[in-house]
Amino acid sequence: MNHSSLSAIGEGRSRVVIENVQPTVDAGRFAIKRTPGEPILVTADIFADGHDVVRAQILHRQQGESTWQVEPLESLVNDAWRAEFTLMEVGRHEFALRGWVDGFVTWHRDLKKRIAAGQDVKIDLQIGAKLIGEAADRAEAVNVHGQDAARLRHWQELLAQGNDVAAYQTAADELDEITARYPDLRYATTSQPFGVIVDSERARFSTWYELFPRSTTGDESKHGMFRDVIGWLPRIAEMGFDVVYLPPIHPIGEQFRKGKNNRVTAEPGDVGSPWAIGGADGGHKAILSELGTLDDFHALLAAAHTRGIDVALDIAFQCSPDHPYVKEHPEWFKQRPDGTIQYAENPPKKYQDIYPFDFETSDWQGLWRELTDVFLYWCEQGVRVFRVDNPHTKALPFWEFCISEVKAQYPEAIFLSEAFTRPKIMYRLAKLGFTQSYTYFTWRNTKQEFTEYLTELTQTPVREFFRPNFWPNTPDILPEHLQVGGRPAFIARLILAGTLSSNYGIYGPAFENMEHLPREAGSEEYLDSEKYQNRAWDFTGPENLGGVIGALNRIRRQNPALQYTTGLTFHPTDNEHLLCYSKSTADGCNRVLVVVNLNFYGEEQGFVDLNLGELGLSGDRPYQLHDLLNDATFHWQGQRNFVKLEPAASPAHIFRIAQA
């Protein structure tokens, strides 16, 4: 008999099994995500052979700590266990489960049955004395002169005589209480550790305003600077945004610079695309001189911070042919047989103004270090929020390394992933560490589409690692419904984004001004896109959406239910254009009901069938709905109620609900 495997087992007396631990991501390969104070409800199946009593605990600690915090697990039916705990410190944590067969508790349970059955328990009391003595040994190991050890020794001696059941019975509760503090963990089973990333609160609740700093002078011919952006901050803060996000602020390449509307050749004076990064003045750690100096940038950060606003930078890992890396590190790019560097392509399309990095370079370690240093550099300048351009075209293992390195020093850093392509890559990036992600919201239009997509995001394991950030528009995406749907479409998409998702953002100037013309029919590109030219913006027009945007953001700030993407329930309606859903806080204290008319062109009416149980409402008493958009108040009763929405007046209700 070959017993080689026996020595590999280590401790065969660890009889407890820990299975099916939730929540976890890919069996613990990746961390779950929370923000400070968000409850973590852990469940698992924990059991042993036979009928001995199993006890179990949850252990958790922050990365770098050597000792575990220990909290009890509660036993449910059918060998299921649960514990709820919260973490307050931003950073990486881990938890593990520990279970063991508890000899003392088993003995005590059985002793009570024996006494109840009138059996002679002399030997059993002596067995108990031995177990109590072992607990006393463990108590003395902690504090040799402690009160606990002394009490246990006292009862050990008394029970060892084996003849005083009455004396034992006076001690029963005290014994339970003291021994519980000194369990015999020699053969305990401890699960693998499971990661928890605790992000700053802004990772969970944020409101983004994207703008091109060069378009902030009100004059197309005058290049905007950081100091002009400072002038925009009061309006942006007043509207309730807490992240101002800037496209790349670095020097822009000259070679193969794109002209207005993405023309292949630039005219003199064309400012080029900020994503063609790098020039004579530097690369990813430099600032385009037309925007100002590093000091000017610091001034912008300071001005933003005084208004509670984070400035987010767009990090796009690609180079113009003029980027210093091209000369300094030619090995980071693909070399062609003719000595040129491989530009970006999607054959037969060519993007000669862009050199992608070659992540199969033999110096991949140097490349990874340098790209990680780009984030660290901007963190050192005070930036904590990054939007990452096309992360799905960079080697995926790089992101796990990079984000982990940055967050080890700046645990509050936020990384927003722009990755619209394949859904599994989008999710993988979130698992690898991205804090928030762009989504398919922009292309979801029907009641069924919203219901299915939000159910996937909020009711499946995806919720543990993926935080959506909903964008009605971006400089790259003017969706068809905004091209044709008019003001109701803008308002409806805004309200959908800001109430379905706790994180949302707009490409602000174009959105506020309801820019809706595409470069050409069938395109999602803006006409005269800021990506390729300066624009002059005017926010004083009568149609400007700043008012409704500000109203929505105020509602979000005043209603904690809207500050979580979870807590979402859809409610049936009998009209396919009426989408009805509610958000509730975990404690049920804040309940918001939203009804949106998805038909931007005409009035829709119908009945909604509220899931009163999910809303914590009683069916037999009226409840009050306060429309937070227009301050109207309604009184409803029961689950079935009538709604009518005229899109020109308002395409949506946002009700706060209170039982009358």
Add this chain to the structure above:
Amino acid sequence: MNHSSLSAIGEGRSRVVIENVQPTVDAGRFAIKRTPGEPILVTADIFADGHDVVRAQILHRQQGESTWQVEPLESLVNDAWRAEFTLMEVGRHEFALRGWVDGFVTWHRDLKKRIAAGQDVKIDLQIGAKLIGEAADRAEAVNVHGQDAARLRHWQELLAQGNDVAAYQTAADELDEITARYPDLRYATTSQPFGVIVDSERARFSTWYELFPRSTTGDESKHGMFRDVIGWLPRIAEMGFDVVYLPPIHPIGEQFRKGKNNRVTAEPGDVGSPWAIGGADGGHKAILSELGTLDDFHALLAAAHTRGIDVALDIAFQCSPDHPYVKEHPEWFKQRPDGTIQYAENPPKKYQDIYPFDFETSDWQGLWRELTDVFLYWCEQGVRVFRVDNPHTKALPFWEFCISEVKAQYPEAIFLSEAFTRPKIMYRLAKLGFTQSYTYFTWRNTKQEFTEYLTELTQTPVREFFRPNFWPNTPDILPEHLQVGGRPAFIARLILAGTLSSNYGIYGPAFENMEHLPREAGSEEYLDSEKYQNRAWDFTGPENLGGVIGALNRIRRQNPALQYTTGLTFHPTDNEHLLCYSKSTADGCNRVLVVVNLNFYGEEQGFVDLNLGELGLSGDRPYQLHDLLNDATFHWQGQRNFVKLEPAASPAHIFRIAQA
């Protein structure tokens, strides 16, 4: 910046991700189970950053082999991949998935697009020449003078000139074909290995007959012997059983021996319980002398094998106070303060005739070795099938070790787990290596109960590791419905067991004779149970069920659909007493439809709504149903058809279906 984690990464150029591999058990912690030839359909999500072409393979090998069998994975939509393969060798295997970014295939895909767009491809041909040269290097590493290497060198030279698109085009298909044999696997990602246990076919399809060898003389006063069992074999084989399972055959303890009907005190001549194992003649490796010698046992095995029958032994790891272990290894038992050994208890109940092993003994390694040797000893005697008594009261890690050790030498060994208690422990034992398991079938009675339980067993991940074995009765369990339901109940339960599950068994003599009297009202124990006394059996009575048992087993042998527990579909009926289900082989060639009247006391009739798609039937042509129990033939059409079952005539139909 702390880059310590960079060195831990190893190879950062491995860009391919392999996720969500199925089928697996607990993320690969345990093996899936199959029998030879059963298809293994593996799916996974496999992708890389960007738009390069990913290729992937499945690797598999038997334990101990150093080289992998390699088969292609097929790419589906949305980054999903699949492969189906089969394993023919009984034993432990493993599979892994491998994916890589294929530079040649990517180049070739893009080149075709460039040529189609009329672009100058001189440089691209030169890039291809380099890739082809690298493939030639790999081909030469396999066979320096090989045809493939020579062809690749030829095309490398031609493409290196970069000016002969026409020449390239004549080579395109050949290049694809040859380079595919020499992929660049330097940066391939390989998944963890996932285990596959391939068991003998009998693990999947078996029919068990349990008998007490001591009750085989037809005379209660005359102790049956192995040679008497040999006399029973022709009848058992004729009825179609392929496993004859014997309760423990070892010496039985004298101390605290139980009397008839489990009386606390035995009378002189009482034979005791076979589960009180061990006496002066030995323990788990010895044979009760009243049953015969080891030679007699070998004769029984030989006689059974000539009839295609396996003899299964019941292994119960517990000792009577007279077991040699008690003296030889007192450290394997719990010692009490008074110097006695702790007997089995379920306080306040005491089982003084049984000493359980203490799996927390300091000599747990010695105990594990010895218990494993018990199986190996009987394997050496020719036994390959074991029923294990109460495995859930032995330390769970022991079973993983023990079964793995035994199957390393006897891969065809079958372990049937008796573990009725908590469902998660029942499943854990299956994960740890048990081949088959007792189930809750015995206590499932209603249509809803059968539907839910069988759906759990056949449609969830449970199916990958848990093989049910359905028992209408056992010596421990005379379920209530058999106490009161009469002949229709016996026949219905038999048919349910033998058609729902490909593995089933009966405690034969009692079942054949419709024994239905419990020891006392409300008990599931048999009156005058063979567990405590010899019985005389007569199989010649007019009510004997041997005929219908034989018919069912013939139907099972003739219909491959019934030889798998998977392939099950339930069909709705409009009568709650009518349970309707079908079994189909994977190729659809054998289709069996079963309708059972769950009301044992009266006729039931109603309509069944067949899922014609699952049955591979067309709705617009009639199909034929051949009732295999009574040879009647029906012709149905469409999904809705009428059924009437009079339990006294037959409580069930078993139809073979054929489209007319």
